[in-house]
Amino acid sequence: MTEKTPEYWMKLALDEAKRAESLDEIPIGAVLVDLETNTLITKAHNITQMTQNSLNHAEKVCLEHAMTLRGEKVLPNTALYTTLEPCPLCATAISFSRIKKCYFAAGDPKAGAVIHHTKLPTMHPHFFKTEYIQLKGSIEQDSIQLLKNFFQKQRKHS
Numbered sequence: 001m002t003e004k005t006p007e008y009w010m011k012l013a014l015d016e017a018k019r020a021e022s023l024d025e026i027p028i029g030a031v032l033v034d035l036e037t038n039t040l041i042t043k044a045h046n047i048t049q050m051t052q053n054s055l056n057h058a059e060k061v062c063l064e065h066a067m068t069l070r071g072e073k074v075l076p077n078t079a080l081y082t083t084l085e086p087c088p089l090c091a092t093a094i095s096f097s098r099i100k101k102c103y104f105a106a107g108d109p110k111a112g113a114v115i116h117h118t119k120l121p122t123m124h125p126h127f128f129k130t131e132y133i134q135l136k137g138s139i140e141q142d143s144i145q146l147l148k149n150f151f152q153k154q155r156k157h158s
């Protein structure tokens with residue numbers, strides 16, 4: 001049996017990002033895991049094109065789906081895995097959802113709010129209580145490459 005490590009779950013999030021890419025969505029994926037049982041709750045990817053809604057980021061879609069599945073408004077004792085550093089919208093959604101841990105792969109120098117710009121969890125610790133962990137290395141590079149390829153292709157088409 002495969003040990004379900006943070007890398008295992010992040011790979012699953014990366015698969016979601018690849019699915020997004022195949023649908024011409026920005027390749028960002030997210031996976032929510034129950035920390036008590038180390039099992040998958042749900043997964044999602046960016047669907048801003050499909051829904052014509054620029055708020056439908058992978059993380060937010062994943063959290064909303066989990067709330068619907070569980071019939072609960074908060075998701076304590078869960079870990080969110082996302083292929084890109086959360087933006088201010090998603091970091092706020094993660095806090096309102098009471099996510100315990102959030103793992104992310106690529107940093108986002110443009111819209112990131114965890115290790116870039118406002119650094120919300122550091123600057124506003126009473127509200128942003130989620131523990132953020134960046135998974136660096138090959139999985140981080142895979143996520144960066146996926147995004148780079150996508151935006152290069154977009155530029156060629158426009």
Ligand SMILES: [Zn+2]
Pocket residue numbers: 057058059086087088089090091
């Ligand atoms: Zn976001």
